[in-house]
Amino acid sequence: MAAPIIHGVRTVGVLGAGQMGLGIAYVSALRAKVPVLLLDKSKEQVSSSLKFMDKLLAKDVSKGKIQDIEAKEARDRISVLDYDSHGIEGFRDTDMVIEAVSENIQLKRTLFKSISEAVNPDCIMASNTSSISITKIAAATIPEGVSASSEQGRKYAERVVGLHFFNPVPVMKLVELIAALQTSQSTLERARAFASACGKEVTTSQDVPGFVSNAVLMPFINEAIMTLEKGVATKEDIDKTLRLGMAHPMGPLQLGKRPDFIGLDTCLAIQQTLYQGTGDSKYRPSVLLERMVDAKWLGKKSGKGFYDYQ
Numbered sequence: 001m002a003a004p005i006i007h008g009v010r011t012v013g014v015l016g017a018g019q020m021g022l023g024i025a026y027v028s029a030l031r032a033k034v035p036v037l038l039l040d041k042s043k044e045q046v047s048s049s050l051k052f053m054d055k056l057l058a059k060d061v062s063k064g065k066i067q068d069i070e071a072k073e074a075r076d077r078i079s080v081l082d083y084d085s086h087g088i089e090g091f092r093d094t095d096m097v098i099e100a101v102s103e104n105i106q107l108k109r110t111l112f113k114s115i116s117e118a119v120n121p122d123c124i125m126a127s128n129t130s131s132i133s134i135t136k137i138a139a140a141t142i143p144e145g146v147s148a149s150s151e152q153g154r155k156y157a158e159r160v161v162g163l164h165f166f167n168p169v170p171v172m173k174l175v176e177l178i179a180a181l182q183t184s185q186s187t188l189e190r191a192r193a194f195a196s197a198c199g200k201e202v203t204t205s206q207d208v209p210g211f212v213s214n215a216v217l218m219p220f221i222n223e224a225i226m227t228l229e230k231g232v233a234t235k236e237d238i239d240k241t242l243r244l245g246m247a248h249p250m251g252p253l254q255l256g257k258r259p260d261f262i263g264l265d266t267c268l269a270i271q272q273t274l275y276q277g278t279g280d281s282k283y284r285p286s287v288l289l290e291r292m293v294d295a296k297w298l299g300k301k302s303g304k305g306f307y308d309y310q
Contacts, residue, residue, distance in 0.1 A: 007193035009124075013037045013081075013091035014098050015111065020128055021100035022049040023169020024198075026056060028098075030066070030074040032197040037090060039081040046080055053078070056170060088114045096124040096194060098163060103269035105132050109140035116141035116156050124187055124194075126163040130266075131210045131218075131273040134162040134180040148182075157182035161191045164211060165200070167262065175200040176211050209277030214270050222271055222286050224252035228306075229288040235306050253306045264289060264298045264305055 009032070014025045017040035025036045040046050057071040066074075081090035088111070091097050097115050101107060108127060115125050127137055138160035142153045162178030175195040179188055195202050205211035210218060224238055233241070239251020268290060274283035292298075292305070299305030 007096075007190045007197060008122075009034055009095040009190070009194050009197075011035045011037065011094045012096045012098060012194075013039065013094040014100060015039050015088070015091075015115070016100035017042070017046045017049045018100065019049075020165065020167060020169060021098075022053060023167065024098055024100055024128065024165055025078055026053055026074075026170050027165075027198040027200070029077040030057075030070070031199040032194065033073075034077065034197075036078045037081050037094060038078060039083060039086070039088070039090060041083050043083075050078075050080070088118045091115065091119055091123075094119060094123055096126060096191075098126045098128060100128040100165075103129060103131060103266055103273065105136060105273075108132060108137050112137050112140045112160065117143075121155065123159065124190055125160045126191060127160070128163060128165055130164050131214050131270040131277075133209070133277070134160060134178050134207045135182065138180040138182045154182065158184035159187050161187050162205075162207070162211070163191055163195060164213065166213070173199075173201050175202050176213055177202050177204045178207050178211055179204075180207055209274045209283075210270065215274065218267065218271050218274060219282055221252050221267060222283075222289065225286040225289050228253065229286055262299070263301055265293050268293045 012028050012034050014021050014028070014036055017038055021038070021040070025038050028034055029036050038046065054075065057075060060066045061068055061071050097119060099108065099111055099115070101111065108129065112125060112127070119125070125141065127134060129137070138157040139148065141156040141160060142148055143156070146153045148157065157180065160180055161183050162176065162180070164176035164178065166172035166174050175198070177188065177192055177195065192202050203212065209215065227233060227238055228235055235253045239253050242248045242251045268285055271283060271285040271289070275285065296302055297304045300309050303309050
């Protein structure tokens, strides 16, 4: 076996097989060339994601981006953990676990507590959250009754870091690196090296609500939704104005892009995190956004958002 490179990750666990988890597994196997253990409660989600991965690999081969042998090797590096048989315990021998579940702080804190109990003492615990406090997530890893300031408490929390990949992961070149107050320098350096090995450029952000990306992007999207809500212009004209007048590659409501592609439920969750975390009214979610989520018009994944996907 080849010696591990600077990040020291010989096996990575990915928790969550949705579009983000799939993308992270894809670049980990294809670009970083490390074995991946993929875990999700839903067998249907895992099956669907692996079929989509096969299509992505075949597409890259057809375009001459990779060779057949590279695609086969990447696919062979990915193993699925059966949730019923293994659960999070299946990550015990990994060197890094990357969580990619929905934007819910209680869910993430519960999962990180379980991860910290299952993995080895040197394993990095990374969250792909796009808005939630890494410091709060890190605090959840400390066992009950252990002081956060003790050496034992620090050894748990210092291994937590934010690794915010962007959607779609196989295409987007950026990863935001976020340190909790507790994150060690070694964890940061290893996480940065792993993201680079996945073929990504890395920027750093302080642990503030939304970090850099969503602290800027979500108010922009939210304001576009409010403009539509007020009847100032049609969705088509809002998008065209931003594309042609501001030279944006896509409009904020554009078909198959941004909020519809991200998922309106995810947009709302991030916007609520920003609003609750800062108390700043500029982050108050649009009423129209809330109603669309209530109606389960979530964008591309549900067949309807600001545009129809039938």
